[in-house]
Amino acid sequence: MGKIKTYTRRAFLVGSAAVIGGVAFGFYMVKKPHANPLLKDLKDGEAALTPWVKIDAEGVTLIAPHADIGQGVRSMQAMLIAEELDVDPLAVNVSPGDPAPAYYNTALATEAVPFMSTDDSFAAETMRDVMGGVIKLMGAQVTGGSSAVPDSFDKLRLAGAVARETLKKAASQQSGVPVSALKTEGGAVMLPDGTRVPYEDLAAAAAKLEPVTDVPLRDPNEWRYIGKPQQRLDIVAKSTGTLTYGIDLEFDGMVHATVKLNPRQGGELISYDASAAEGMRGVKKIMRVTGGVAVVADNTWRAIQAANAIDYKWGPVSYPSEMEGHWDLLAGSFNDDHIDNVWREEGDVEAALSGADVVEAEYRAPYVAHAPLEPISATVLVTDDGVDVWTASQLPRFVQANVAGIVGVEPDQVRLHNQYAGGSFGHRLEDEHVKRAAEVAMAMRGTPVKLTYSREEDFAHDFPRQISMGRMRGAVKDGRVDAYDLGIASPSVQASQLPRQNQVAPPGADRQIAAGAWNLPYALPNFRMTGYRTDGLAPVSSWRSVGASTNGFFADCFLDELIIAAGADPLEERIRMCQEPLARAVLEAVGEMSNWGSDLGPARGRGVAFVESFGVPVAEVVEVTNTPDGIRIDKVYVAAEVGRVIDPVNFDNLVKGGVVFGLGHAMNCEITYSDGMAEQQNFYDHEAMRLHQCPEIIVRGLENSDQIRGIGEPPVPPAAPALANAIFAATGKRLREMPFNKHIDFV
Amino acid sequence: MQIKVNGTSYDVDVEEDMPLLWVLRDELDIKGVKYGCGVAQCGACTVHIDGVAMRSCQVPAADAVGVEVTTIEGLGTPGALHIVQQAWVDHQVAQCGYCQSGQVMQAASLLAENPNPTDQDIDDAMSGNLCRCGTYPRIREAVKSAAAKLQEA
Ligand code: FES
């Protein structure tokens, strides 16, 4: 109960302060609230009651600042505001708004600290608050870390409630009817005699009032939207080809550009010969940009053709040119010099292992690409009046700052129009393409420049998921797991990623090196988990579920090996050892859903895996058949604990998508470097899962926790280990390296 | 050359080998057809040519002369959804949605040819269309419910 109180009170501080000229979270680190960005350019008759609700003569606009990269957050954010404001989300405007520090993400910070998500000790809470302060100082408006729901859940409902009550107060003053006799529905205040006063008509009066901040949030049993199936705002547009993505934008006088950058990541362009390209039809301009060449033409295809006709001389890279060198760096990191942190040290691992029959293994996970289906693009227009940027970004404030630096203006002269994205998976945390577009647009002032990467260029310049290696030792005793020594070597993703945003990675250990492995919920008599940091590898970036996508595979599969060595049942033993009630509940749920223990018939097997990431415990059971042509994945059962399912339909879709993503990449994707260049160029050599391989997926969301969590990433990490464990059960073959198709065939 | 799209004829002055995809997107501003790979790997660019699903990134402009090209805009509109689009809305298939024009066009072509597909038929027809967001379970359901509606109709 203690936890519920802290959470509610803190969230309330968040909300109430949200109205006094901006957002003031209750963190002692930072007292001064950020300015409400909507106040700045309000016209007469407009009221911006909070940074999330704007009302003018045109109607009600809800501001949904988290980037919609396919996960449906724009709809989710609108629904939360609408729940309290009493408007129909499908009947009002919903806009991503302009990037502003007031929209900084507080929930992300709560996961940036090294404490178990279930640890509500003073130290943990303090650290979470401090990190919140830091993120606020950066004004980081981040979409990532499965944080949109926790960031929004209280904040946006409160924004809706404050707006509603202030509108009622205005209506009361106009009509003389006491507030207690007023109701709201369908975007209007209802007077007792049935008169309907639309919010639009009250906006001007409400703007003059001190906002009503003493507003209780509605009880869950009064909710009309939350927890019930909703129609996504974008579903009709996305089913009819009428949604405009960044890549689809057209402006008068716009030109089409593309780039060819050194395929050795971060390397320089030494020289180029464009003579073959210059006379090609439609080509308007060929220019050097950072790391390569841009071609501007009157049509995207012509630009790509011309870029391919140029002869380039590329400089070398700073990371090993061949894969062997990458694996050597990782293998050479398992020593004291490279310890990033010892995350868990329970019992005495060394003593338990000495004299025991030691089980040992090495696990590997490759680089993989993000490759959202919409290739990256950005449209930039530079004028005397500032800069306009149209792109889809998970870090819009950084994009503004980076473009401002290139063009030589102040960040607030950069107007970023955030677009719906055709997928991301972390890809749109990067903005190299926007920077290149800004360089071209600066050379073509007054002309809108749309720069599109070809699919091949997108693959070549993806900053992939981290490569990683696990080394484990363990021992069993009396039919139980007795000792588990788990070491993981990996690059620090944030140390690679943040400098590209002119940010310094926070000091200290990088939690993502150990995420999904250090937080095993099991009571093991002897357990040690050590993270090792490997420098000098290829640049990497956050890939859907980040560290847990590789660590979960290592940690859970080797645990499975030990449980099998102990002669125990994989699920029952995990449940027996589990000391976290929320984790145990998902394990039990998935066991019940899959009818664990029942006979599957010949040549079949099932495996279970559990990984917690972003505070969400998830267990998955995979069932496979070993056919003469290879492994067929038949069914996947998923149980995930999120505190509250906001929209059951979108939840189900996201979980299934996460499972497909986790399985598909584990089965058949890797990025390998040769001569410093990614060898995979298009989907034919990095295709992940196609429909014919997709199993039936059965999903259950659990709501036992009082912490609300996001579901975009957590279903991904358990998919790979559950599949590997199932393949072991069906074939006796233990897969310790992704992609699995290097070692076994799939039908 | 003259290219007929969604019932309207357009005069276009392009290279014979410019893929129809880029003629549609950059010359005619028909943006429902998407670029995903350019090499017949993803299906995002799927259109109907004389009623049959084709990857427009693989059709040179010259080959699009004298045929009927239909894009998703010609299949149905938000105000008048095609039966397949209605099923896509009912099942809330889309996540990012970028693949879905191609998926819908592929499914419409499948059902036009085979109004009562088996699971295997669906797998065979739809596996060329990548969905990076992993909406495959809903694609299967939507195809089946569109097929059922067609049976009733
Ligand atoms: S763009 Fe044509 S199949 Fe991918």
Ligand code: FES
């Ligand atoms: S919905 Fe995103 S690629 Fe299919």
